[in-house]
Amino acid sequence: MKTTPDNSGDVRLSGISKTYGSFTAVHPLDLTVPEGSFFALLGASGCGKTTTLRMIAGLEEPSSGTVRLGDQDVTHLPPYKRPVNTVFQSYALFPHLDIFENVAFGLRRRGIKSVKKQVEEMLELVQLGEQARKKPHQLSGGQQQRVAVARALINHPKVLLLDEPLGALDLKLRRQMQLELKRIQTEVGITFVHVTHDQEEAMTMADTVAVMNGGRVEQLGAPTDLYENPQTTFVANFLGTSNLIEAEVDTENGDDIVLKAGGGKLVLPEARCSAPTTAGGKVLVGIRPEKIALTHADEAGSIPEGRNRVTGKIADASFIGVSTQYVIDTPVCDEFAVYVQNVERDGRLVPGADVVLHWSPAHTFGLDAAQDIDAGTEEEAAA
Amino acid sequence: MSTLTEAPPPLAPAEPEKRPPRKRGRFTPYWLLLPGMLWLIVFFALPMIYQASTSVQQGSLEEGYKVTWHFATYWNALSEYWPQFLRSVFYAAAATVLCLLLGYPLAYTIAFRAGRWKNLIMILVIAPFFTSFLIRTLAWKTILADSGPVVHTLNSLHVLDLTDWLGWTAGDRVLATPLAVVCGLTYNFLPFMILPLYTSLERIDGRLHEAAGDLYAKPWTTFRKVTFPLSMPGVVSGTLLTFIPAAGDYVNAELLGSTDTRMIGNVIQTQFLRILDYPTAAALSFILMAAILAMVTFYIRRSGTEDLV
Numbered sequence: 001m002k003t004t005p006d007n008s009g010d011v012r013l014s015g016i017s018k019t020y021g022s023f024t025a026v027h028p029l030d031l032t033v034p035e036g037s038f039f040a041l042l043g044a045s046g047c048g049k050t051t052t053l054r055m056i057a058g059l060e061e062p063s064s065g066t067v068r069l070g071d072q073d074v075t076h077l078p079p080y081k082r083p084v085n086t087v088f089q090s091y092a093l094f095p096h097l098d099i100f101e102n103v104a105f106g107l108r109r110r111g112i113k114s115v116k117k118q119v120e121e122m123l124e125l126v127q128l129g130e131q132a133r134k135k136p137h138q139l140s141g142g143q144q145q146r147v148a149v150a151r152a153l154i155n156h157p158k159v160l161l162l163d164e165p166l167g168a169l170d171l172k173l174r175r176q177m178q179l180e181l182k183r184i185q186t187e188v189g190i191t192f193v194h195v196t197h198d199q200e201e202a203m204t205m206a207d208t209v210a211v212m213n214g215g216r217v218e219q220l221g222a223p224t225d226l227y228e229n230p231q232t233t234f235v236a237n238f239l240g241t242s243n244l245i246e247a248e249v250d251t252e253n254g255d256d257i258v259l260k261a262g263g264g265k266l267v268l269p270e271a272r273c274s275a276p277t278t279a280g281g282k283v284l285v286g287i288r289p290e291k292i293a294l295t296h297a298d299e300a301g302s303i304p305e306g307r308n309r310v311t312g313k314i315a316d317a318s319f320i321g322v323s324t325q326y327v328i329d330t331p332v333c334d335e336f337a338v339y340v341q342n343v344e345r346d347g348r349l350v351p352g353a354d355v356v357l358h359w360s361p362a363h364t365f366g367l368d369a370a371q372d373i374d375a376g377t378e379e380e381a382a383a
Numbered sequence: 384m385s386t387l388t389e390a391p392p393p394l395a396p397a398e399p400e401k402r403p404p405r406k407r408g409r410f411t412p413y414w415l416l417l418p419g420m421l422w423l424i425v426f427f428a429l430p431m432i433y434q435a436s437t438s439v440q441q442g443s444l445e446e447g448y449k450v451t452w453h454f455a456t457y458w459n460a461l462s463e464y465w466p467q468f469l470r471s472v473f474y475a476a477a478a479t480v481l482c483l484l485l486g487y488p489l490a491y492t493i494a495f496r497a498g499r500w501k502n503l504i505m506i507l508v509i510a511p512f513f514t515s516f517l518i519r520t521l522a523w524k525t526i527l528a529d530s531g532p533v534v535h536t537l538n539s540l541h542v543l544d545l546t547d548w549l550g551w552t553a554g555d556r557v558l559a560t561p562l563a564v565v566c567g568l569t570y571n572f573l574p575f576m577i578l579p580l581y582t583s584l585e586r587i588d589g590r591l592h593e594a595a596g597d598l599y600a601k602p603w604t605t606f607r608k609v610t611f612p613l614s615m616p617g618v619v620s621g622t623l624l625t626f627i628p629a630a631g632d633y634v635n636a637e638l639l640g641s642t643d644t645r646m647i648g649n650v651i652q653t654q655f656l657r658i659l660d661y662p663t664a665a666a667l668s669f670i671l672m673a674a675i676l677a678m679v680t681f682y683i684r685r686s687g688t689e690d691l692v
Binding site for chain 1: 588590591593594595596597598599600601604608609612613
């Protein structure tokens with residue numbers, strides 16, 4: 001089933017945008033999705049990710065720019081002439097047709113007479129061989145979802161578009177389907193473009209993630225790259241949690257920048273700072289909660305030299321099994337999040353205790369201080 | 384986090400309040416049914432029984448009628464008036480088909496394309512109901528009058544020659560011809576077709592159209608394979624709501640037709656009100672009812688909409 005790569009499954013968007021009246025849903029966007037990759041468009045609702053997907057599918061006409069599949073310009077082709085298929089949000093299965101006919105729909109429309117074998121194979125692939133003669137409403141949400149995938153995949157599209165395909169499923173089923181979709185993608189080798197607001201889903205499944213916000217791509221990269229090196233406050237906050245501290249540039253020392261924050265000093269490798277730095281200028285310093293170690297103030301002396309440190313008082317602690325999540329009141333930030341693995345638990349680390357937070361400078365990242373420090377925090381909660 | 388305290392004893396679960404079982408509630412459904420049931424008994428079941436008994440009576444106005452189980456009335460009525468029966472079915476069917484052909488595109492437009500004009504068009508569809516059925520039909524008399532614009536236009540386009548040849552109109556006249564009666568029926572029952580069609584079309588998820596397009600269906604194929612099948616409940620109820628009253632209608636044939644276009648409704652009306660032959664009129668009513676019931680049952684079975692509704 002695997003196709004030989006000839007780049008005909010590349011999705012190339014150049015300068016595409018979409019405006020509705022005075023509202024710009026998608027700002028001019030250039031994007032190339034290489035053939036055979038699993039690509040995720042991640043963002044909160046209303047960020048333009050679904051509009052982008054619909055422009056690839058042909059369900060929405062771009063206001064400007066072109067959509068190419070490989071070398072073929074499909075910008076003005078109606079959906080029924082494009083070699084792409086979509087798995088719709090809440091599936092859009094045909095309620096008057098049984099599962100078999102739903103899956104056979106695309107084949108029949110292209111004039112293929114003997115569909116039985118193909119449909120049965122496809123139903124086997126998604127483990128629904130027994131359900132062929134049932135109507136969609138007789139199936140569970142997860143089964144309907146698999147029918148939607150089968151109905152699209154049977155056409156061997158060059159690109160499969162998935163619009164929040166797992167949104168309607170409960171958490172456990174969603175996890176299971178994430179793995180299932182990933183397995184299918186690897187098996188068939190088709191380019192997948194997946195739209196989701198769930199950052200965990202995007203990170204588990206996709207090879208490349210594009211984080212969208214306000215009709216623009218904020219950052220594009222491999223999940224680990226996005227997580228470890230966010231370039232904007234939105235990405236830092238939307239993808240997981242980040243502690244962001246406002247700091248002033250003190251001196252530049254070789255490859256490191258020394259910063260002043262709340263009376264203390266922090267070190268940031270220059271390579272990990274996406275903002276231009278000048279002495280006296282402002283920078284946002286970021287650190288992920290799980291990179292921080294927590295030591296009781298009485299033992300501050302045992303902390304090795306060369307680590308960034310911040311003192312504070314534990315405001316809150318919640319035990320969640322694998323880790324304990326602390327909220328710490330510090331001079332630089334009053335809600336400093338710290339996640340500590342429950343390996344050896346220090347009994348003194350309870351709310352009210354004085355502590356020292358410390359981490360390796362290599363885990364610190366720097367962002368442009370001109371941005372909204374809270375961008376992306378509320379969106380995630382809303383999504 | 385690590386301080387251990389003794390777990391507080393679990394709160395005793397609140398005793399569920401014991402209520403005396405409510406007996407009154409058991410009869411509530413029956414009380415709710417009562418008004419409707421009474422209405423149906425008084426205004427539907429009793430007249431039906433009365434009518435049924437009338438149909439098997441014999442006698443005259445002067446001497447009074449007696450139940451003699453004279454079923455021959457049915458046979459006599461049928462053998463005398465079968466042409467009017469056939470004509471009724473034919474006219475009603477023609478009007479139903481015309482209603483469907485006119486109403487479907489309109490309902491489709493309202494449901495999917497009208498945008499902000501939706502409500503206005505809906506009001507226009509319902510607006511005729513603000514005037515009496517009779518007055519509207521009389522207005523058609525003027526519209527189709529011999530010297531009216533419709534006849535004039537059709538005549539100059541030589542359409543009347545064609546319809547005359549087909550037997551739908553007679554000479555230069557439209558009024559008092561089958562065409563006029565079918566047009567009147569179509570006009571009067573069109574909203575009863577549009578409304579159920581609109582309701583069922585409006586319920587169709589727009590994403591199904593997108594999904595069909597995405598799966599290589601051209602717009603017309605999408606209509607044939609997705610939209611139309613899903614609108615079948617509306618098609619069935621619309622055709623029933625049009626066909627059943629149209630088959631029993633007598634106003635259109637009376638006002639727009641002639642003695643050659645009499646429908647079964649006209650016969651029943653004459654028998655009841657002019658000739659005062661109550662048994663024949665009652666028998667004709669029952670034959671009409673039975674015929675419609677049989678046709679409708681067959682139709683619903685055939686269209687197989689039970690599991691769509």
